[in-house]
Amino acid sequence: MTVSLLGILILFVLVFLRVPVAFAMIGVGTVGFALLRSWKASFTLLGNTTFDTALSFTLSVIPLFILMGNLLTVSGVSHSLFAASHRLLRRLPGGLAMATVVACGGFSAVCGSSLATAATMSKVAMPSMRKVGYADSLATGAIAAGGTLGILIPPSVILIIYGIITETDIAKLFLAGLLPGLLGVIMYIGAVYVAVKVKPSLAPDGLQDHPLTKKDIWGVTTVVGLFAIIMIGIYGGFFTPSEAAAIGALLSLVIARVMGGLTLKGLMQVGLETVRPAAMIFAIVIGAEVFSNFISFAGLPDAILAFVQTLDVSAFVVIFALVLIYIVLGAVLESLSMILLTVPIFFPMILALDFGTGLLASPEAVAIWFGIVVVVVTEISLISPPIGLNVFVLRTILPDVSLKTMFAGIFPFWVADILRLFVLIAFPAISLALVL
Amino acid sequence: MEPQNDLNHPRQGLGLWQGLFRAMAYGSVIVMLGMTLLTSVDVIARYIFNRPISGAFELTEIGLALVVFLAMPLTTYSKEHVEVDLLSIPSSGTRRILLRLLAVVCVAGIFGFMAWEVWEHTEKLLKRGTVTNSLSIPLYLVAGVVALACAMSAVAAIIGLFKGDTE
Amino acid sequence: EELVLSSWLPPQHPIAQGVIQPWATSVEQVTEGRVTVRILPKPLGPPPAHFDLAADGVADITYGLHSFTRDDRFLRSRIGQFSFLGDSAETTSVAYWNVYSDQLDAQAEHEGVKLLGLFVHGPGMFHNNQRKIESADDFAGLKIRTPGGYIADLATDLGITTQFMGPGQVFEKLSTGVIDGVTFTMEALKAFKLTDHVTHAMHIPGGMYNTSWFLVMNEDRWEDISEEDKAAIESVSGAAFATLAGTVWDAADSAGAEFVTGTNVEVYDAPQEVLDAIKGFADKHEAAWADAVSATGFDGAAALTELRKQANP
Ligand code: NA
Ligand code: NA
Numbered sequence: 001m002t003v004s005l006l007g008i009l010i011l012f013v014l015v016f017l018r019v020p021v022a023f024a025m026i027g028v029g030t031v032g033f034a035l036l037r038s039w040k041a042s043f044t045l046l047g048n049t050t051f052d053t054a055l056s057f058t059l060s061v062i063p064l065f066i067l068m069g070n071l072l073t074v075s076g077v078s079h080s081l082f083a084a085s086h087r088l089l090r091r092l093p094g095g096l097a098m099a100t101v102v103a104c105g106g107f108s109a110v111c112g113s114s115l116a117t118a119a120t121m122s123k124v125a126m127p128s129m130r131k132v133g134y135a136d137s138l139a140t141g142a143i144a145a146g147g148t149l150g151i152l153i154p155p156s157v158i159l160i161i162y163g164i165i166t167e168t169d170i171a172k173l174f175l176a177g178l179l180p181g182l183l184g185v186i187m188y189i190g191a192v193y194v195a196v197k198v199k200p201s202l203a204p205d206g207l208q209d210h211p212l213t214k215k216d217i218w219g220v221t222t223v224v225g226l227f228a229i230i231m232i233g234i235y236g237g238f239f240t241p242s243e244a245a246a247i248g249a250l251l252s253l254v255i256a257r258v259m260g261g262l263t264l265k266g267l268m269q270v271g272l273e274t275v276r277p278a279a280m281i282f283a284i285v286i287g288a289e290v291f292s293n294f295i296s297f298a299g300l301p302d303a304i305l306a307f308v309q310t311l312d313v314s315a316f317v318v319i320f321a322l323v324l325i326y327i328v329l330g331a332v333l334e335s336l337s338m339i340l341l342t343v344p345i346f347f348p349m350i351l352a353l354d355f356g357t358g359l360l361a362s363p364e365a366v367a368i369w370f371g372i373v374v375v376v377v378t379e380i381s382l383i384s385p386p387i388g389l390n391v392f393v394l395r396t397i398l399p400d401v402s403l404k405t406m407f408a409g410i411f412p413f414w415v416a417d418i419l420r421l422f423v424l425i426a427f428p429a430i431s432l433a434l435v436l
Numbered sequence: 437m438e439p440q441n442d443l444n445h446p447r448q449g450l451g452l453w454q455g456l457f458r459a460m461a462y463g464s465v466i467v468m469l470g471m472t473l474l475t476s477v478d479v480i481a482r483y484i485f486n487r488p489i490s491g492a493f494e495l496t497e498i499g500l501a502l503v504v505f506l507a508m509p510l511t512t513y514s515k516e517h518v519e520v521d522l523l524s525i526p527s528s529g530t531r532r533i534l535l536r537l538l539a540v541v542c543v544a545g546i547f548g549f550m551a552w553e554v555w556e557h558t559e560k561l562l563k564r565g566t567v568t569n570s571l572s573i574p575l576y577l578v579a580g581v582v583a584l585a586c587a588m589s590a591v592a593a594i595i596g597l598f599k600g601d602t603e
Numbered sequence: 604e605e606l607v608l609s610s611w612l613p614p615q616h617p618i619a620q621g622v623i624q625p626w627a628t629s630v631e632q633v634t635e636g637r638v639t640v641r642i643l644p645k646p647l648g649p650p651p652a653h654f655d656l657a658a659d660g661v662a663d664i665t666y667g668l669h670s671f672t673r674d675d676r677f678l679r680s681r682i683g684q685f686s687f688l689g690d691s692a693e694t695t696s697v698a699y700w701n702v703y704s705d706q707l708d709a710q711a712e713h714e715g716v717k718l719l720g721l722f723v724h725g726p727g728m729f730h731n732n733q734r735k736i737e738s739a740d741d742f743a744g745l746k747i748r749t750p751g752g753y754i755a756d757l758a759t760d761l762g763i764t765t766q767f768m769g770p771g772q773v774f775e776k777l778s779t780g781v782i783d784g785v786t787f788t789m790e791a792l793k794a795f796k797l798t799d800h801v802t803h804a805m806h807i808p809g810g811m812y813n814t815s816w817f818l819v820m821n822e823d824r825w826e827d828i829s830e831e832d833k834a835a836i837e838s839v840s841g842a843a844f845a846t847l848a849g850t851v852w853d854a855a856d857s858a859g860a861e862f863v864t865g866t867n868v869e870v871y872d873a874p875q876e877v878l879d880a881i882k883g884f885a886d887k888h889e890a891a892w893a894d895a896v897s898a899t900g901f902d903g904a905a906a907l908t909e910l911r912k913q914a915n916p
Contacts, residue, residue, distance in 0.1 A: 014538075014542070015519075015520050016520065016522060016523055017523065017535060017538055017539075018519050018520070018523060018525060018535050018536075018538075018539055019519075019538060019539045019542045019543075020517035020518060020519050020539065020542075020543060021517070021518050021519065021520065022517055022518065023517065023539075023542045023543045023546050024542065026546050026550075027542055027545075027546055030546075030549070037660075037661070038660065040659075040660065041659065041660045041661045043549060043552075043553050044553065044556075044659045044660075044661055045647060045648075045656075045661045046549060046550060046553050047550070047552075047553025047554050047556060047557045048553075048557065048648050048652055048655075048656075048661070049648065050550050050553070050554050050582065050586070051501075051554055051557055051579055051582055052648055052649050052652060054500065054501035054504055054505060054582055055497045055498065055500070055501050055578070056497065056500065056649075057493060057496055057497050057500075057768075057769075057772075059500060060471065060496050060497070060499070060500045063468055063471075063500070063503055063504075064468075064471070064472060064475075067468065067472065167613075167771075171775070237778045237779050237780070238483075238779060238780075239479055239779055240775055240776070240779055240781070242475065242496070243475055243476075243478075243479050243779075245475075246471070246472045246474075246475030246476050246479075247475075247476050247479060249472045250472055250473070250476045253472075267469075268462065268465055271462075271464075271465030271466075271468060271469065272461055272462070272465060272510075274465070274468065275461060275464040275465055275468055275503055275504075275506075275507035276461070276507055276510060276511045276514070276516055277511075277516070278468075278503060278504060278507065279464075279504050279505070279507040279508045279510075279511040279516075280511050280516050280517055280518060282504040282508075283508070283511075283517055284517075284518060292645060293645070293647055296643050296644050296645040297607065297643060297647075299641075301644050301645075302644060332520070332522055333520060336518060337518055337520065344645075348644050348645070386522070387520070387522065482780065482781065483780075486744075487764075488746065488764070488766070488781065490764070493766070493767060493768055494767070560655075564674035564675070564676060565674050565675065566672075566673050566674045567673055567674075568673070569673065569751050569755070569767040570765070570766075570767055575673075
């Protein structure tokens with residue numbers, strides 16, 4: 001117990017001193033396990049874990065879904081999504097910002113990463129909004145927040161990783177993310193509406209009427225088609241998530257070739273941009289595995305569970321307390337590290353909580369619902385100051401907009417996110433309706 | 437992306453390593469594209485010819501290990517491992533050197549231990565003759581590549597110290 | 604003395620809940636608390652790694668299947684995988700423990716660990732969603748998941764395309780048509796919720812195949828324990844443990860059979876022609892195995908005869 005708390009403390013110090021998260025976890029996990037057991041056992045376990053994690057069939061979806069998103073980024077379908085959304089919402093106040101949110105949601109349906117969604121959509125939506133005089137704050141806020149939908153609307157790299165470390169069915173997690181993702185789109189549109197009503201200067205009036213081109217229609221059709229193939233494929237029982245990822249990547253390759261003029265050189269470049277984050281993610285998965293072996297051996301999850309049981313409070317109170325911890329942690333931690341650092345500690349306790357006889361009666365339902373809650377909290381962390389990765393990504397693309405402006409623009413979306421989080425906790429049915 | 441001198445150390449001689457890391461990463465890309473094709477063909481073969489590709493499962497597993505670890509040295513060299521940047525690193529001075537040394541010692545040291553231990557694992561797999569279920573692919577070959585790639589990543593972490601941070 | 608046990612089955616699984624946990628408790632009781640067993644909330648590696656986790660001293664105690672280890676370390680253990688061994692997991696498990704330990708020196712094959720227990724599950728069946736197997740030709744072309752080892756070879760002989768995957772993936776692969784069926788026990792139809800995706804469950808008297816399991820403890824840790832406590836632990840391990848595990852499997856199979864009765868799955872006994880075909884290939888494999896075993900200085904054929912005799916009292 002003391003060893004594991006000390007380990008967690010050292011982990012946070014190392015992470016603060018800029019040791020990459022994966023290696024701080026591996027280092028602390030290995031040394032901690034050695035102190036509890038032996039150096040020989042701990043090093044053997046490190047070798048085993050490294051090799052066994054790499055040879056894992058379910059993890060193969062990660063590079064393939066990243067590849068699919070990256071190929072679609074170069075295919076230019078994001079322009080079509082934005083044009084179509086704008087066509088739909090052009091008469092509403094702040095219509096371009098709303099269109100940005102909807103297009104982000106659309107791109108999320110074929111891209112598993114929030115950072116990639118935000119980066120892709122910023123290149124498309126930002127110039128259009130600037131041209132008609134939208135405030136930079138609202139424009140960047142809509143992109144940064146809309147981008148977070150990438151990890152909630154399936155496919156989602158974060159849900160895959162959550163599924164793997166908690167042994168929860170990935171197909172069910174994907175389905176569970178769908179309605180909360182749509183709710184996110186609707187609430188973000190509401191946030192734009194309220195923001196523009198309060199401060200009309202954010203989005204100057206002026207109807208932009210651009211009829212859709214043939215290419216736009218094709219672009220939207222391919223995205224909708226690809227999403228349909230993936231979802232019908234997985235839920236109609238035609239193929240597994242891993243197979244969906246491969247087929248999605250292959251179709252995206254064709255789309256990128258036909259619509260984006262992808263060359264062989266371009267393909268290799270996209271490939272490099274895929275395998276590098278994949279390697280990074282795996283280092284972190286190995287780190288989480290090594291670290292959680294240590295804390296599980298040290299008995300920390302059992303101790304936390306015992307502690308929570310002595311408090312004798314309802315399961316929902318525990319969840320609310322956890323969510324508060326997550327929001328605080330999310331302000332300072334990067335999303336992937338946050339999930340990997342915390343889920344191994346909290347998950348066994350969550351499963352042991354008693355949620356009564358309703359929708360959350362089975363451990364599987366609790367695991368799925370908690371996964372969605374964790375992902376929504378992670379979305380919030382992506383846009384919370386001081387460390388909001390989506391904001392940082394925008395900053396590298398739009399160096400002339402200050403962080404202060406961006407975080408100010410994000411505020412209405414952040415409020416919408418917090419509201420959505422509480423709605424999802426209060427009504428597990430939104431996450432579980434399609435699954436159970 | 438322009439590399440800059442760090443710790444006043446000359447960059448000569450690093451070109452070969454960089455080239456090697458890059459070549460391995462390209463290998464990773466090719467394996468990944470191969471996996472994409474293999475899985476897609478497997479699905480098509482199943483529906484059209486009612487005959488899946490035998491061993492597709494284990495080829496995917498092995499492919500994934502290769503994709504990840506062949507890309508690891510370049511990822512490490514380019515400092516793409518996630519850091520929490522609450523504390524900003526000054527562009528020069530003792531504080532910078534200490535902070536970067538701590539990170540490099542951790543990353544290179546851990547990759548070194550990983551290489552060592554996976555190599556021990558490789559020897560065990562070789563001695564016992566462990567093979568995959570359907571295609572009987574000797575697993576020590578895969579473990580050997582993983583061990584080697586970990587060692588390369590340790591090197592990548594060290595020589596990455598002498599180039600500037602990627603922004 | 605606290606011993607750490609790494610368990611890879613979900614905590615609600617009959618073996619985890621009904622065998623491993625009670626055994627851990629009884630160790631504590633018979634040693635009057637001098638030796639306790641702590642089951643980790645999370646396994647220290649994937650299932651196939653578990654034998655080596657104990658041998659290498661990463662964990663103190665582990666359990667698992669011999670067939671997960673894809674090398675030749677457990678040649679003689681395969682006596683527990685053949686066809687027609689026995690209809691009851693309880694008697695077959697006890698017979699497996701007795702015969703494999705006495706006549707085939709099971710401990711010698713489990714290098715680096717103290718062998719605490721051995722068991723098998725109930726008779727292995729043949730489940731599929733394509734057709735009722737009425738002649739040996741009906742096997743041809745089916746895509747079937749097997750756990751590897753003997754049953755994979757037997758299935759190949761029967762013209763089956765065998766597929767390998769973790770047991771947890773069977774549901775998904777059955778529902779997506781990647782596989783047409785699976786060799787499993789009756790219990791598994793319920794445990795893995797397969798009844799919507801299986802139409803025919805064929806029972807083979809004595810089992811089409813079986814799987815052999817071990818319970819082991821790191822050798823050095825075992826030597827650290829006092830002679831008195833060693834004897835106490837052995838009294839609740841070995842044959843007693845085989846009885847416990849077999850009883851739990853049998854109960855799970857009964858519950859599975861009851862569950863399947865209420866579904867559309869047709870359960871039937873294999874016709875004589877199918878049995879004859881299986882027997883033909885089975886004899887070949889048993890003879891090849893006995894040859895390999897005799898090269899190590901043991902009489903495999905005699906042991907197998909003895910195992911069948913003890914398993915069918
Ligand atoms: Na997505
Ligand atoms: Na944050």
